[in-house]
Amino acid sequence: MLSRSFNLTSYNKIQSFKKVIEVDPDKSISIRSFLIGAISFNVSSVKNVLESEDVFSTIKCLKSLGVQIKKQKSKNYLIYGKGLGSLFAKKNTTLNFGNSGTLARLLIGILSTTPDIEVKIKGDDSLNKRSMKKLILLMSDFGATFLPKNRFFFPLKLNSTNLPIGIKYKAGVSAQLKSAVIFAGLNSYGNTEIKEKDKSRDHTENLLKENSQAIRIINRKEKRIKIFGKKHLNPININVPGDPSSAAFVTALTLLNKGSSIKIKNVGLNPTRIGFYKILKTRGANIKFKNVKKKNNEISGDILVFNSKLKPIRASKKYYVNSTDEYPILFIIAALTKGISIFEGIKDLANKESNRIAEMQNVLSQIGIKSISLKDKLKIYGKGLFNASNKKINVSNLGDHRICMSSFILAILTGAKLSVKNFETVFTSSPSFLKIMKSLGAKFEIQK
Numbered sequence: 146m147l148s149r150s151f152n153l154t155s156y157n158k159i160q161s162f163k164k165v166i167e168v169d170p171d172k173s174i175s176i177r178s179f180l181i182g183a184i185s186f187n188v189s190s191v192k193n194v195l196e197s198e199d200v201f202s203t204i205k206c207l208k209s210l211g212v213q214i215k216k217q218k219s220k221n222y223l224i225y226g227k228g229l230g231s232l233f234a235k236k237n238t239t240l241n242f243g244n245s246g247t248l249a250r251l252l253i254g255i256l257s258t259t260p261d262i263e264v265k266i267k268g269d270d271s272l273n274k275r276s277m278k279k280l281i282l283l284m285s286d287f288g289a290t291f292l293p294k295n296r297f298f299f300p301l302k303l304n305s306t307n308l309p310i311g312i313k314y315k316a317g318v319s320a321q322l323k324s325a326v327i328f329a330g331l332n333s334y335g336n337t338e339i340k341e342k343d344k345s346r347d348h349t350e351n352l353l354k355e356n357s358q359a360i361r362i363i364n365r366k367e368k369r370i371k372i373f374g375k376k377h378l379n380p381i382n383i384n385v386p387g388d389p390s391s392a393a394f395v396t397a398l399t400l401l402n403k404g405s406s407i408k409i410k411n412v413g414l415n416p417t418r419i420g421f422y423k424i425l426k427t428r429g430a431n432i433k434f435k436n437v438k439k440k441n442n443e444i445s446g447d448i449l450v451f452n453s454k455l456k457p458i459r460a461s462k463k464y465y466v467n468s469t470d471e472y473p474i475l476f477i478i479a480a481l482t483k484g485i486s487i488f489e490g491i492k493d494l495a496n497k498e499s500n501r502i503a504e505m506q507n508v509l510s511q512i513g514i515k516s517i518s519l520k521d522k523l524k525i526y527g528k529g530l531f532n533a534s535n536k537k538i539n540v541s542n543l544g545d546h547r548i549c550m551s552s553f554i555l556a557i558l559t560g561a562k563l564s565v566k567n568f569e570t571v572f573t574s575s576p577s578f579l580k581i582m583k584s585l586g587a588k589f590e591i592q593k
Contacts, residue, residue, distance in 0.1 A: 153568035153579075155553065155589040158534070158560035161404035161452075162585045168395065169577045170195040170220065171388040171413045174348050174443070176247050177324070178383055179203050181352050182224030183212045183232065184255060184331070185378040189224040193385040196220060198573040202243035206252060210234050226380055229332045232259050239265040242299075244272055244498065244544060244573045247321055249299075250280050251349075254325030257289035258309035258332040267300035271498050271544030271570075274298065279322055286312045287329045311337035311374055318466045318493060320345035320417075323370075330372035331359060339370040343466045346417040351442035352381055386413035386445035390470040391575045393421050394550050397474045398585070399450040400430055401481050401530055401558055407585075409448040416444070420468030421475065428456045428482075455482045457527060462490025469493070473551040476505045476525060480514040481558060483529035492521045498545035498570075508552050512536040512561050533559035542567040546574050557587045 175195040180203065182189030194200060196219070204214055204222075210232040213225040232255065234240075242249040249268060256262045267273065278297035285291070288306030311333045316323045323339060327349055330337025350370060353360045359376040363369040392409045399407045414434055422432050431453045437446035458479050460468075468475070472494055479486030494501040502523055506516045512533045515526040538561050540552050549571050556563035568591075571578050579589070 149569065149593060150567055151569050152592045153553070153563070153565045153589055154592065155556045155563040155587070156560070157557070157588040159398070159402060159557040159585065159587050161402055163406050164585060165408040165410065166395065166581055166584065167410045168387045168391040168412065168581065169197070169575050170385040172197065172199060172390070172574050173247060173346060174352075174383070174385050174413065175200050176203050176245070177251065177348050177352055178381060178385065179207060179214070179222075179224060180251055180255060180328070181378070181381055182226055183207050183210070184229050185226040185380045186228050187226055187380040189226055189380040190382045191224065191385065192221045192383070194220045194222055195385065195388065197576050198243055199245035199248060202241065202245050203248050206240045206242065206248065209238055209240060229375070229378060230259050232256065232262070234262065234264050236263045237265060239267065242266070242268040242272060244269050244570065246272060246275060246498075249277070250321040250325045251328060253280060253284060253303065254328035256303060257284040257287050257305055258329045259305050260307045262303065262305035264303050265300060266303050269544060272299060275496055275498075279319070280325060283314065283322060283326060284329060287333060309333035311335040311372070313337070314339045316341040316345065318343060318345055318469070320347070320349075324349040327353070327360070327370065327372055330374060331378070333374040335374055337372040337374065339372075341368040341370065343463070344368055344417055345466050346415065348415065348443070352383070353378070354442050355379060383441045386443060387411050388574070389413050389415075389418045389421070391578070392448055393471045393474050394554055394578070395581065396422070396432065396448065396450050397478050398554050398558065400425065400453050400455065401478065403452055406449070406451045409450070411445055412448050414444045414446050417467050420464045420466070421471035422448070424458060424460050424464050424468065424475070425455070425478070428458055429453055430455060457482055457484035458486040458488070460488045465490045470547060473501055473505050473547045474554065476509065476523070477551050477555045479525040479527050480509050480555070481530050482527045484527055486525045486527055488523045490521055491523060499543040499548060501545070501548065504543060504545065504548050505551065508538060508540065508548070508555065511538045512555070512559060531559060533561040536561045538563045540565040544570050546571045550575065550578060553582070557582070
C-alpha cells in the first residue's frame with residue numbers, strides 16, 4: 146500500500162535536546178532477508194523488519210513469484226522458502242519495484258538464472274530514470290536477455306536463461322551489483338568468482354555465510370567471493386538492527402545543534418556501513434559506539450552523539466564506498482561548518498534516486514552556500530551555523546528520500562522556510578523520520 150502524497154513545510158529553528166531514541170530498522174538487511182528467505186529451503190524467520198514502501202514492494206514482488214509470506218505480528222515475518230530456481234510467475238506478469246534500486250538489482254539477479262521466467266519489470270518515475278546498463282550487461286553474461294535490446298531503463302522485459310553459466314566478476318563500488326552477481330551465481334552451473342578491492346557493504350555475504358556449501362569468502366588484501374552453483378540454502382533466522390543511514394540524519398542534527406546530545410539504541414555498525422561516522426570522527430565529532438555485539442554475522446550497538454565543533458570535511462575517494470547514502474547529509478554538515486570541505490570520488494551520486502550532486506547544490510544555493518562541482522569532486526564553502534530565517538528552500542518532487550530528509554535537517558538548524566513537495570517519498574526508507582523529529586522538538590506542517 147502506497148502512502149498518500151503530501152507536502153511538508155517548516156519555519157522554526159530547533160531547540161537543544163538530550164534524548165534516547167531508536168531509529169527505523171535497516172532497509173538493506175530487511176530487503177535481503179526476504180529475498181534470501183525466498184530462495185532458501187524451509188521456513189525463515191525475520192524479526193524487526195523495516196515496514197516501509199521499499200520492503201512492501203519486495204513482499205509484493207515475491208508473492209507474485211509464488212512465495213508465501215506470513216506476518217506474525219508487527220515487524221515479524223515468516224518466509225516459506227521455495228529453494229533455488231523455484232520462483233515462478235505467469236508469462237508477462239508485471240513486477241513493480243517501486244522506488245527501490247536495491248530490490249530491482251537483487252531480484253533481477255535471482256530471476257536472471259531462474260528457469261522459465263518471462264516477466265515485465267518496472268519502477269516508479271524516479272527508478273525508471275535510473276540507468277540499469279551495468280546490471281543488464283552483467284546478467285547478459287549469465288545468459289539472460291532484456292527487451293527491447295540496447296535499452297537500459299525500465300520498463301523492460303526480462304527473459305531468464307535455462308542454462309546459466311557462472312562468471313568471473315571484478316566488483317566496483319556497488320554492493321547491489323555485487324549482490325546481483327552472487328544471487329545469479331547461486332543458481333548457475335559451475336562456479337562464480339567475485340574479486341573485490343574496495344569492500345562495499347557485505348550484508349548479502351553475511352546472511353549467506355553459514356551456507357559454506359554455496360559460498361566461500363576469502364578476506365585478504367583483495368577480497369574474493371566464491372559461489373558454488375546449484376547448492377541448497379539453509380533458512381535464516383535474524384533480528385534486524387537499526388539502520389545506520391537513518392541514524393546519520395539524527396547524528397548530523399545533534400552534532401550541529403548547540404547543547405544537544407543523543408543516544409541511538411541498537412544500530413547496525415557493520416564496518417562497511419560506518420564510513421559516515423569515521424569521516425566525522427576525523428573532523429572532531431564526539432561520536433561513541435557502546436554496547437557493541439555481534440549476531441548473525443552483523444555488528445550492532447548504541448551510538449552516542451554530542452554537539453561538537455567540527456573542522457571542514459576532507460572525504461577522499463576511499464570513503465565513498467562505505468558512506469554512499471550519507472553524502473547528502475554530509476553536504477549539509479559541510480555547509481554549516483566553517484571552511485572549505487572537499488568530497489572526491491563521488492560521480493556515481495549522479496545516478497541515485499536523483500542527481501544528488503546537482504540537487505544538493507541547488508538546495509544549498511537557496512540559502513547562500515557556494516559550491517563548485519567538478520567531474521568527480523565537490524567543493525562546499527561552509528559558512529558555519531547561521532540564521533537563515535529570511536531564506537527559503539524549495540524542493541520539487543524528486544522522489545529522493547535522502548534529499549528531502551537532508552533539506553529538512555538544514556531548515557530546522559538554520560530556521561530557513563522549507564517547502565518540500567511529495568515528502569511521502571521519505572517513507573520508502575524511514576517511516577518514523579517525522580515522528581523522531583517531532584520527539585526532538587522539530588516543528589513542521591503537513592499539507593495533503
